[in-house]
Amino acid sequence: MLFFFRRNRTVQHVLRCACLTLLLAMTLQISFSAGLNAQGILERRVSLSMVNKPLKEVLQALNQKTSVDFVYSSKVDVHKVVSVQAQNKELRQVLKDVLTPTRLDYEVVGTSIVIKESPVPTPVPVLKKSAAAAPSLPVVVPVRGKVVDDKGEPLPGVTVLVKGTQTATVTDANGAFSIEAPANASLMVSYLGFLTQEVKVGSQQELTVKLVPDPVALGEVVVTGYTVQEKRVVTGAIGQIKSREIANMPIQSFDQAMQGRLAGVQVQTASGVPGGKVSINIRGMGSITAGNEPLYIVDGVQINSEDDAGGTVGTNPLSFLNPNDIESIEVLKDAAAASIYGAQAANGVVLITTKSGDEGPTKISVNMYRGFASPLPLIKMMDSQQYLDVRMEAYRNRYPDRTEGAIRTEVLQESMLPINMTDAQLAALPTYDWQKAAFRTGDIYDVELAASGGNKTTTYRLSASYNSSEGNLIGIDFSRATAKLRVQHKPTRKLTISTNINLSNIVQNGTQQSAGSTGFMSAPQFSSPMILPFIPITLEDGSPNNPLGGFPGELRYNPIYTAEVNFIQGKTRALYSNIILSYDITKDLNFKSTWGLDYRNINAEQYLDPRTHEAYARRGYLSIRNRESSTVSGTQALTYSKRFAGGHRLTALAGAEYRDYSRQISFSAGEGFSTYQFRHMSGAATILSSTGSWTGYRQLGFFSQANYDYKKKYMASAILRYDGSSKFGANNRFGLFPAFSAGWDIAAEDFLKDVRWVDQFKLRVGYGETGNSAIDHFASRGLFTGSSSYGGQPAIQPSSLENPDLRWERNASTNLGVDFSLFRKRLSGSVDAFHRRSKDLLLEQPVPWYGGYESMYRNVGEVVNRGLEVELNGEVLRLGGFQWNSGFNITFMDNEVTKLYEGLNGESLPGNPSVRIGHPLRTNFVAQYAGVNSATGRPMWWSGNGTLTYNPGAQGTNSYTPYGRGSQLAKYFGGFTNTLSFKGIEVSALFQYDMGREYLNEQNRTWYRNGQGARNGLERIYLMRWTEPGQVTPVPRAINGGAETDGATHILSSSRFLEDASYIRFKQLAASYAIPARFLSKFKISSARVYAQAVNLYTWTAWTGYDPEFLIDDENFTSNQGVVPQTRSYTLGVEFGF
Amino acid sequence: MTTMRNRIFPYILSASLIFVSGACNDLLDVEPTHAIDSRTALTSMEAVEAATNGVYARLRAVQQYGRDLVALPELLSDNAVHSGRGTTLQAEASNSPGAHLETWETGYAAINEANLILEALGPLSAPQSFKNSVEGQVRFLRALFYHNLVKVYAFDPTANDPTRNRGGVPLVRKGVIAVGDIDYAKGRDAVSEVYRFIYEDLTAAYQLLEGTDNARAPHFATRGAVAAFFSRVALYNGDYNKVISEANLALKSGVGQLQPAANVVASWRTDVHPESMFEVAVKPTENIGTNESLRATFTTRVNAEGKVAVSYGHAVVSDALLSDYEAGDVRKELIWKGLGNNSSKNEMTKFFSRGGVKDLDNIPVIRVAELYLNRAEAYVRLDQARWRWRT
Secondary structure, three states: OEEEEOOOOOOOOOEOHHHHHHHHHHHHHHHOOOHHHHHHHHHOEEEEEEEEEEHHHHHHHHHHHHOOEEEEEOOOOOOOEEEEEEEEEEHHHHHHHHHHHHOEEEEEEOOEEEEEEOOOOOOOOOOHHHHHHOOOOOOEEEEEEEEEOOOOOEOOOOEEEEOOOOOEEEOOOOOEEEEEEEOOOEEEEEOOOEOOEEEEOOOOOEEEEEOOEOOOOOOOEEEOOOOEEEHHHOOOOEEEEEHHHHOOOOOOOHHHHOOOOOOOEEEEEOOOOOOOOEEEEEOOOOOOOOOOOOEEEEOOEEOOOOOOOOOOOOOOOOOOOOHHHEEEEEEEOOHHHHHHHHHHOOOOEEEEEEOOOOOEEEEEEEEEEEEEEEEOOOOOEOOHHHHHHHHHHHHHHHOOOOOHHHHHHHHHHHOOOOOOOOHHHHHOOOOOOHHHHHEOOEEEEEEEEEEEEEOOOEEEEEEEEEEEEEOOEOOOEEEEEEEEEEEEEOOOOOEEEEEEEEEEEEEEEOOOOOOOOOOOOOOHHHHHHHOOOOOOOEOOOOOEOOOOOOOOOOOOOOHHHHHHHOEEEEEEEEEEEEEEEEEEOOOOEEEEEEEEEEEEEEEEEEEEOOOOHHHHOOOOEEEEEEEEEEEEEEEEEEEEEEEEOOOEEEEEEEEEEEEEEEEEEEEEEEEEEOOOOOOOHHHEEEEEEEEEEEEEEEEEEEEEEEEEEEOOOEEEEEEEEEEEEOOOOHHHOEEEEEEEEEEEEHHHOHHHHOOOOEEEEEEEEEEEEEEEOOOOOOOOOOEEEEEEEEOOEEEEEEEEOEOOOOOOEEEEEEEEEEEEEEOOOOEEEEEEEEEEEEEEEEEEEEOOHHHOOOEEEEEEEEEEEEEEEEEEEEEEEEEOOEEEEEEEEEEEEEEEEEEOOOOOHHHEEOOEEEEEOOOOOOEOOOEEEEEEOOOOOOEEEEEEOOEEEOOOOOOOOOOOOOOOOOEOOOOEEEEEEEEEEEOOEEEEEEEEEEEOOEEEOHHHHHHOOOOOOOOOOEHHHHHHEOOOOOOOOOEOOOOOOOEOOOOOEOOOOEHHHEEEOOEEEEEEEEEEEEOOHHHOHHHOOOEEEEEEEEEEEEEEEOOOOOOOOOOOOOOOOOOOOOOOOOEEEEEEEEEEEO | OHHHHHHHHHHHHHHHHHHHHHOHHHHOOOOOOOEEEHHHHOOOHHHHHHHHHHHHHHOOOHHHHHOHHHHHHHHHOOOEEEOOOOOOOHHHHOOOOOOOOOOHHHHHHHHHHHHHHHHHHOOOOOOHHHHHHHHHHHHHHHHHHHHHHHHHHOOOHHHOOOOOOOOOOOOOOOOOOEHHHOOOOOOOOOHHHHHHHHHHHHHHHHHHOOOOOHHHOOOOOOHHHHHHHHHHHHHHOOOHHHHHHHHHHHHHOOOOOOOOHHHHHHHOOOOOOOOEEEEEOOOHHHOOOOOOOHHHHHOOOOOOOOOOOOOOOOEEEOHHHHHHOOOOOHHHHHEEEOOHHHOOOEEEOOOOOOOOOOOOOOEEEEEHHHHHHHHHHHHHHHHHHHHHHHO
8 A cells, every 4th residue: 555645635535456456557657868857866855853753754845945746655654753853955965864864765666755665674464453563574685687678669658566565666758677575586577468378586686588579468449340450450541539639629429530631531610609500521522312421339329410490499419429528430431341231331430439437446537617608700781881882882783764863862761770861970979899799709618527437347437517518609509418328347257237328418508590591580690791781680778679560671680689599409318228248158259239218308498588579470480399319229249259369350240220219390380479478389370370290200121241360460350230121122122241351451461570669550442332222211112191280171192203223322342442550559550542432322213293203313423533532640849848749630632423213314413513513512503694784784694605695694514614623522621630748737739721622602692682682791802892884803793683684693592702711720729737746635635637618719821701611511501591500619628536 | 047048048049039930021011191191091981071172272372263363363464453562473574574474283183183083983982962063073173273273374266376376275184193193195185175174173073063952052062153254164165055945954053143333342342252252262271371361362451441651552444444444343343552652553352251250261263143244244255246247
């Protein structure tokens, strides 16, 4: 037993022996390069006079005077009485004076001093009591030595323990150690990843211990699906994120944290709504209609990633899990890894492993952070004078015959301003910043508690958290409470039972349409910049400006007031649970049974207050939507794992999996509330609608996998999965998904064994097939639905065309990769080249409407994604206690549509020219803006090569579109992270980039209107507008209505609005400081850390809207119009361990 | 003990695996509960009746009587002009290319439903009276949908331009359930053929609805509705004697009461228009909603009591039309000044949330007044012919 002793108070902490080793290792690590510092400790001068005091008190006094920590084991009798007389003496001398008479000695370890028994008569008892009674004491000798690895390189941080005692030390930066041991004793030399060696001390006093890597010891392991595999022998393309990297980011769901951290994994946050939609795209978009989101598995159970609040508030199905409860995230990127999940794995698989408890005494940790979320920079709109000026100009240009007076009257009338206003009065009109009133600084706080521990048979981890995050827009917030319990119990040697229960309750408030894109007048995120700028936000008495007749102009509502009084809320209750039974049938054969439940209830309510203009006429509106979904799954797997003589190792797996998903939605809406105080359906005079629906599917799969390696030099893996789903047509229920991969670590070959700077150089090759089945659950069925009525009588109508041939989309992917680790792991990384062919893509093919149906789905399309991924991790600098680590990843992507269905005119999908053979998905084909006729100020478009038109007409597949054919898909993306650490301080910065994306700035289509209607617009456009003949500018003259006579409107969706949405973002800056333990003991705290985080600090982009990061998912997010922009947040936190 | 358990275990496991795999296909059977399979859907009287209601419900679509068949002709012609507020219906008001009535999708969806019901009636075990009633209603509705198709997508028989006439619309007589049922080669049938088919349906419907109680009028098909609509079809077809005979049948049917001039405004304030021969019923849960409702299309007022503009009121009465009314014309009383931005515009207030709920209005398809007009026009046309013959 050891005691820990700190300044001011003699609080003693009981730590286990293992903890000491760990602690020593940690302190030593810090002091490796801080040798000077360690020396410096002993040179500190001290003055002290104490006579006949217990040693403990003397050490305490020395601690106070020198700030040096003293550490001693329980065998040191600190109650011995000592005396000290020192006048500006070096600590070295003081210690010698004090300790020598007591037969004690000391050693400097890092910044601490370890007090230990003097070598001469040292007994090595296990217990303090027996120490005194020890009959004869063996002779103790000082032993010095050096520990090296199999290549002769020194190993720092190796634990050296005198066998049978608790005397231990740790090797320094040069692998050297010194320890006192009885001459007949043995030293146990151990280091993670190496075989522990026992060395007899004997007569030798200079030892060289060569540690051999442990072939059995799982170095770093990765979760590969139904099993884990050592990273060294993985042959598929798998990315991994550890909890450390994402800890304490002020985010609501873990998907956000993955941004910029893994090659090949593109994460896009759809909006700045906390807990809102995030999209993850692994190795490109491979589907046109059936979704591009990966499969999510949490602790072996597939979760529902399709749940939403029906557009009421922006929800994220992954926010049920507190990101700080996650231990690691693994991403199966290629089919060679993912095809174990068969028909659902086409878009890759994300595997989440949550934290679990370790054997040992209970550890309690408390973590809190607090901060704020502020909006990204706002956009400058016109002021009152500019707006009125351009509005009148627009009238003047439209009606050149009208008199100035008539135009002025018209504009003032429409603006509800007195028509007799003088120029001076107009010039004095104030401008109110509605945008600023809508965006705000939101409050963020987070509190977490966790307890973990256990004994040999049972371990547990219990955690609870509460997160509250206000958005950067009024009315938007997110709060979540979670409780999670993970228990593992081993009743017998062979049986392990474990369970994992996660409960969460999420409450989100929103504004109208904050779940996606919007053009709603009552949505502040859309309307606030465009409200006529002379309309006051509040009245003179401070009450909201809310005339029931509405505001003048096109934006008639007060969205600020509306957001305040409306009640738009989504409540998610999620229960996730699994039960796992694992039984070792023999030493090599294991049976594992996993049962999982993922239950969600999302209750979304929308109450539009009758006091607002929006709901005044209907006297309030209330809708209630309740969505309940559950997934029950069961997986049975047999795993055979055996190591054969000669270095062969085989792991074989076979199993079956069944999943049953069902979802029920009920919805009702009513209007006509007596007053605004009535907020429940009982108060509605009229029930407008009350509906419900049910859907579900089942799937059954059989899987098998075999992983083989020979001395970690040659590896091979094969997967076969046979999957069926109720979603597919009767003719195509089941499908087979195979995969093969192989690897060769050249570094393990004899000819490279002596090349010291190569640790690993593993070539990988893999091919596999996976399916995508994320389609409507009854897409193959011809159905009559009963969702209609006539005259109050029930009605049924055919809703879909029967399609028995429908089947999953199939992805065939090939991967070539290399993993390397060089210069004693100072530089490691991987490079992967992949080719992913997504075929049999489901396309909605129109059928002649005279058959009664619009379209049917057929497996006809094909898309190819090609890419190159590079991931590099390096230790750039290690100097003294300073360490600089860098990580960089980049992914180059090329996407191409290679096949659509036959008979297409112009080779693009009807009604969707952006899906075209030979081009990436989401390529922009829009009318070609040719600028402004400088003679007249009219906008022009190209209608053909060299021919201009004022009216380009409707865009079709064969329209003239040679320019601006960029794609929304990034050409390359990735992240760059740097971590600097010095002693307890760590600073890390993450830059994330998404390059080569081109988007149509739909928001600008409303912001560029420049007085064409009664709404405010951009000042930039106002200042650049055409005003006189000969002026060359891209902005046409202002014109009432937007369209010149016989011309198309200037805000026509054209290349004028295409913008480069590439960006590089200073995504995250995190700084933390581990408070040295000596400051903590008096609070009974074993560890403490303070940290600060800043997210979305700065963005470099050419995009002209709020923010270039948004998403088009063709569901809630159809463009960037009215999307709540991203948030910049700053937080400060503390973490305590007890 | 351990060894025995080890020996037994694999057997239990393989047995359960075999059991599971044997039951594979059953495990993957999921029947929807919000819908029924099309193959077996129409095998009960209740389902057939509900499916018939489904055909009626198609009339409520925005592209049908929900809005377009009533409002668009006013804007496409010069009876109504656009109020200038909002972009909705601007293109129709300015007769932009492609902005027109679109009865195609919803029309053929309804026709397919009608075909499926007619095919299901044969094998259905139900009293003949039930079958007759359903068949009569469905054939009436099919004729109505076909007429609204041929009117929009082909030349009227009385206004034919043979050099540009590309035929009528495809006549689909067979129901479609599966992908393979669609006849991809189907082209347009001649206009005359389409009219012949509509005549056939209406003739049959009139006979089949013999026992139908007038109490079902005007929201469900009755003999009166069939004859009234037939008189309209015949008028489009230039079949004037038929117009007269059908109008007479309809007038004698007892459905719909012609209202005196004094009641004109009041008739447009009641839930069910007393003159309706056939009307599309709209109940609160079937409300088409603010954005596309007829009420919001024509007026800014929620109803006669409305004090605040609650919608744009896109289609307002043109000055030309207003000036055509003679002084004292009672119909002029339906034209009100709007509110808010429309306060200087003239709004038609026929659709005025008459159902008692905002935006809720039953939609008359054919009224008694039209019968008199049809018959009068037929007399004139016949007289003109006679007059021309005499001279």
